[in-house]
Amino acid sequence: MENQGPESYGEHNADVYDEWHAALDPTDAVDRLAELIEDGPPGPVLELAVGTGRVTIPLAARGVDLRGIDASVAMVERMRAKPGGERIPVTIGDMADVDPEGDDRFAMVFVVFSTLFFLLTQEEQVRCFTNAARRLVPGGRFVLECPMPDVARYRHDQNLEVHQVGLDRVRLVAVRHDPVEQRFDGHHVLITNNGIRLAPASMRYAWPSELDLMARLAGLERRHRWGGWRREPFTAEGTYVTVYEKPAAPVP
CATH class of the missing domain: 2.20.25.570 (N-terminal domain of TfIIb)
Structure with missing residues (x-):
């Protein structure tokens, strides 16, 4: 399809997104992300493509210092209309740039569902990895939820x-x-x-090995790959979760 931009999906789907994805329970994702945040270095957390706040809002409700990026004004307006959504700072922009307002470094950057694949070229996906790594503190994590291409x-x-x-x-x-x-x-x-x-x-889908190479090019190391948010074994089917980590700075 021609004339697709970073904002296209959200602008065309914002009014039906929550209805059509009502069966997606964010509880497991929120539990695991909160656990990874507690176990990681201190600092704020950034979600790429916050959408209507399906994961953002319940995670922020646990006291996480959470920021967001989304290219779609319509999706963010839906999030801000929900209880708690109006308190989450969101930058309107392309998630490949990983460029929220301010100069903060993040303890975690994450993107859920299949949203990374909405970056429609390998170049954009590589840029997302590179920029996420640049904004992470040493020991910080880049967490992805992706579907296995079928x-x-x-x-x-x-x-x-x-x-x-x-x-x-x-x-x-x-x-x-x-x-x-x-x-x-x-x-x-x-x-x-x-x-x-x-x-x-x-x-634009990518295979797990391709994502690992993007991470390696960005200076990230894979720490976990699960078959879901409950740490299920990774298989060739369904949706999986990968945790990449920025190596800690060497001790002088």
Whole structure:
């Protein structure tokens, strides 16, 4: 899809995002992130692509000094309309730049769900790793939640799934796969008696080994890779969590 920018997903999907992802319980993510924060060096925490605050708000409610970045004004407005969301400082900008207002260094930078893959080129993803590492204190962590790419589901590099069928609505997901660019371009399609609603999304997926190389180029070391927020064993299916760490400064 043409004319995709960092803000495109949020601007097109903000009004339906919480409804369509209502089944995503953030409790496990918040518990594990809070544990990693407590176990790590002191300092503020930065979330990339805060969205509507699904993880941001409950984590901040635990007393975490939390900041955020998001490219979409519409998504941030949704977050700020929720209890507690208005108290979280958010910079509007491209998460690849990892450039919040101020000169703070962070004890943790994290990005959840599949959001890292909304950076649509390898160059942007590498830049995100590099800038995250630059803003971390020694011993700080860069935490990613990513889906394992499931390219086998794309017959002839396309896929159509039915996500909801009701008396007054049908919701479909239609996706094209470009294996050369490692890219998915698709739409959530909502069909109701009032018409058809399209919600576009594009992603550039990366394999775990590719992410590890990006981390290494940025000077980060992998500490953990789990098959989920409950520290499940890592497998080739589903969503996984990786914790990278900035090496502590050597003792003079």
